Amino acid sequence: MTRYGTLYGIGVGPGDPDLITLKAVKTLQKVDVVLAAASTRNEASLALSIAQLHLRQGAEVVRLDFPMTRDETVLAKAWRANADTVEGILAAGKSAAFLTLGDPLTYSTFGYLLRTLNGLLAEIPVEVIPGITSYQAAAAHTGRVLVESGESLAVVSGVAGEEELTRVLSSAQCAVILKAYKNMPVIRRVLERLGLADSSVFVTRLGLEDEEVITSLDNVPEKPSYFSLILVRRGA
Amino acid sequence: MTRYGTLYGIGVGPGDPDLITLKAVKTLQKVDVVLAAASTRNEASLALSIAQLHLRQGAEVVRLDFPMTRDETVLAKAWRANADTVEGILAAGKSAAFLTLGDPLTYSTFGYLLRTLNGLLAEIPVEVIPGITSYQAAAAHTGRVLVESGESLAVVSGVAGEEELTRVLSSAQCAVILKAYKNMPVIRRVLERLGLADSSVFVTRLGLEDEEVITSLDNVPEKPSYFSLILVRRGA
Numbered sequence: 001m002t003r004y005g006t007l008y009g010i011g012v013g014p015g016d017p018d019l020i021t022l023k024a025v026k027t028l029q030k031v032d033v034v035l036a037a038a039s040t041r042n043e044a045s046l047a048l049s050i051a052q053l054h055l056r057q058g059a060e061v062v063r064l065d066f067p068m069t070r071d072e073t074v075l076a077k078a079w080r081a082n083a084d085t086v087e088g089i090l091a092a093g094k095s096a097a098f099l100t101l102g103d104p105l106t107y108s109t110f111g112y113l114l115r116t117l118n119g120l121l122a123e124i125p126v127e128v129i130p131g132i133t134s135y136q137a138a139a140a141h142t143g144r145v146l147v148e149s150g151e152s153l154a155v156v157s158g159v160a161g162e163e164e165l166t167r168v169l170s171s172a173q174c175a176v177i178l179k180a181y182k183n184m185p186v187i188r189r190v191l192e193r194l195g196l197a198d199s200s201v202f203v204t205r206l207g208l209e210d211e212e213v214i215t216s217l218d219n220v221p222e223k224p225s226y227f228s229l230i231l232v233r234r235g236a
Numbered sequence: 237m238t239r240y241g242t243l244y245g246i247g248v249g250p251g252d253p254d255l256i257t258l259k260a261v262k263t264l265q266k267v268d269v270v271l272a273a274a275s276t277r278n279e280a281s282l283a284l285s286i287a288q289l290h291l292r293q294g295a296e297v298v299r300l301d302f303p304m305t306r307d308e309t310v311l312a313k314a315w316r317a318n319a320d321t322v323e324g325i326l327a328a329g330k331s332a333a334f335l336t337l338g339d340p341l342t343y344s345t346f347g348y349l350l351r352t353l354n355g356l357l358a359e360i361p362v363e364v365i366p367g368i369t370s371y372q373a374a375a376a377h378t379g380r381v382l383v384e385s386g387e388s389l390a391v392v393s394g395v396a397g398e399e400e401l402t403r404v405l406s407s408a409q410c411a412v413i414l415k416a417y418k419n420m421p422v423i424r425r426v427l428e429r430l431g432l433a434d435s436s437v438f439v440t441r442l443g444l445e446d447e448e449v450i451t452s453l454d455n456v457p458e459k460p461s462y463f464s465l466i467l468v469r470r471g472a
Binding site for chain 1: 364
């Protein structure tokens, strides 16, 4: 019977190399293989550059490639191929760490990998190591409370579409809009209509050299960087 | 003019001493004073025991006490007194770290401290260091995706009351109910009514010796531990 190596899902945090956990560091120091996958090349390289500070000598780096498409068939095929690669590594008894910027269970592709693997086999030992999310880092950087006492917090993706954004944001005292990069005109319109524009702050490329905090949504470019989010708190 | 020391808001993570960030560790290693405050004694001691692994010799520990009451006047007075204590430390040029289990800007008392201090003075340098939240740790422990692709995530406090719980949970595909400790009958009723009971998992005292994961809400005690939460994902 095959004795599989452990698959680790590691959150390396939001970008600042010091915002990784001790547990992630200790795990990176011992794994045999690092799996770097992402929907964009930038994200993969950033996660990998953080991990590389901690890898032991001789650790292998394997890139999992995903085509930039929304075609479900093409994507499923890529997932299948990548899952096969991962399975081969683990079946050889090697441990492997799948890297995620932020947290492996918060808008990450790690869930897809798990599901694709689970379809094949249930015997792979899996351990998930959480990471600081981009929105926690943005809140910390701007000194804004995310949520407190009796309030609730809604976390939503900016690519969700106008209807979904309106639905989620209209009922939340506190909210985070992630991936606020290609839908800005719609996001701005929804926030203005709900009277939330003045209590919103736009944060982009946090922890990178050209990070920026924009407190008036009017000053946000129509097509910001991929690493952009908006913090909302009613009355903030 | 007074030259204030820096006030750090440090998230020490959910309880596992290895789920603290490198940045928090490096900061704890250099601060002059550690401020341990919490609404419950348990929470304060747990945060402090994690921090104490990293403090330099000679670092002072100052406990900020808060009365266990919902009386706003009594609480405001306690905040005032605690803010005075903190201000005295910072005004003496010492740096201080206010500890929070989890994240300092997610259901933490750090926001209150900031507001009470800001009322007095704007010149205090403040730095916030985010921490892994209890719900990220619970998701990692159970291997459950918190939220992905076009979904949204609602984070709500279990003490919020039936109406608020119903409102928030009825529109979310994914949700986290924190502080699921004294309101369990109401929480269970709301989840059942919304058809979410079967896709919920109850996690208590995670990272502590008596941690427990309960997949059927029927088996959750009426009055669980303070450190309890529920992960919800429609169709999970």
